[in-house]
Amino acid sequence: MKLFPNTVRGVVSAIDDIFNNNRYADKVIEKTFKANLKWGARDRAFVAESIYEMVRWWRLINEISPSKDLYQLFGTYWLLQGNKLPEWREFKGLHADEINNKFRKIQERAILQSIPDWMDEMGESLLREKWDKELNTLNQTAAVVLRVNSLKVTREQLMNKFAENGIETYAPKGYKDALVLAKRQNIFRTQEFKDGLFEVQDASSQLVATALDVEPGMRVIDACAGAGGKSLHIATLMEDKGRVLSMDIEDWKLKNTKLRARRNGISIIETRTIEGNKTIKRLKESADRLLLDVPCSGLGVLKRNPDTKWKLSPESIAKVQVIQQEILQNYSSMVKKGGLMVYATCSILPTENQDQVEKFLASEAGQSFELLEDQKVLAQESGFDGFYIAKLKRKEG
Incomplete structure (x- = not known):
């Protein structure tokens, strides 16, 4: 593949912004x-892929590159991919044989898998024999997964519509509303997106709303709703009958929810900013179903957010657990009473998942709940994001 100065400059400038401006x-x-x-x-695809892959392999690239100059780092990345470099002055001193020899000499897993040492130690201590394979899987490129809006179209109908426009998809087993793009492309400009026939949502994430066992007419609260992706899924499963209250402490995160709901043909979602304990107290025992898709480390979604591993620290993970x-x-x-609560994270760490549920059930507030089931979704087993989903029931008495 031929390199062009303007697109390489775009990649280098972006990398500078990501790492030097955080x-x-x-x-x-x-x-x-x-x-x-x-x-x-083609240019946009090259730039996006190069940026994400350089971010993903940042530690490894820095270990092998003879210089910390950003063009030299790009050149090192490019040679590691098995490509040839043009004879630009920015790449002077870079030789494929030297780069490959350095790579072959590296033994440390944390460097080879391009993660901080503390993360490797934490992952091994908590996931043990599963950590090595999970880490390898999380360093793969994420597939683009869509959730079909069943209020407007069936999965088969959407597949056919895409096929007519040259967009190839396949339906993964075990996820009734999921479609996976055969290759990455911009689907936000399609008429199908404008018509609200789908949302982009990983297959593992689609398991969360399903775990709530919602029915039309229920009152459901999505208490950590963010931009409202799971609220939309919940409302769809409820056939747009009942009420979904999408809440978050950040008002700006909720702003797009109404727009997305209109595009999806959904009318039952109401947004509300959590302004403190008073907001929660006013809603005491009001929900048939409650979703707590809580803030987390995001270690289960490193495929699609590789920069997460450079922004985390043991201290930040400890804070998010609190x-x-x-x-x-x-x-x-x-x-x-008698209602269901789902606790979910996009983390693979037991300390954010089952340990948190056990701690809650052992507390005074958790005495009135029982754990019905939980799912520990690892990327190596599902092929999609790592997730944790626990379904708890509030006792009748």
Whole structure:
């Protein structure tokens, strides 16, 4: 593949912004595209893939590169992919044989898998024999998974519509509303997206709303709703009958929910900002179903968010575990007696998952709940994101 100065410059500038200005990769890519409107689909694909893969393998690239210059780091990445470099002055001193020899000499797993040492130690201590394979899986490129909006179209109908426009998809087993793109492409410009026939949502994430066992006419609270993706799924499963209350402590996160709901043909979602304990107390024992898709480390979604591993620390994970337990303790009061609560994370660490549920059940607030079942979804087993989903029932008495 031939390299072009303007697109390589775009990659290098983006990498600089991500690592030296601590920006999020997806936002940087979005900004890069807006600044280069003349790029075609092939250019955009090259830039996005190069940025994500450099972020994913950042530690390994830095270990092997003879220089910390960003162009030299890009050149090292490019040679590691088995490609040839053009004779640009920016790549002077880079030789494929030397790069490959350095790579072959590396033995440490944390460097080979390109993660911080502390993360490797934590993963091995908590996941033991499963950590090595999980880590390898999480370093693969994420598939683009869609959730079919069953209010408007069947999965087969959407597959056929896509096929007519040259978009190839397949239906993974065990996920009744999921479609996977055979190759990455921009599907947000399609008429199917404008018509609200699908949302982008990983297959593992689609298991969360399903675990709530919702029915039309119920009152459901999504208490950590963010941009509302799972609220939309819940409302769809309820056939747009009943009420879904999408809540979050960050008002800006909820702003797109109403727009997305309109596109999806959904009318039962109401958004509300959590302004403190008073908001929660007013909703005491009001929900038939409660979803707590809590803040977490995000270690289960490193495939699609590889920059997460460079922003985390043992201290940040410890802090988020405190928040998780506080949410369980305080928000669980919103469930009616006999109602269901689902606790979910996109983490693979037991300390954020089953350990948190056990701690809650052993507390005073958790005495009125019982664990019905939980799912520990590892990327190596599902092929999709790592997730944890626990279904708890509030006792009648």
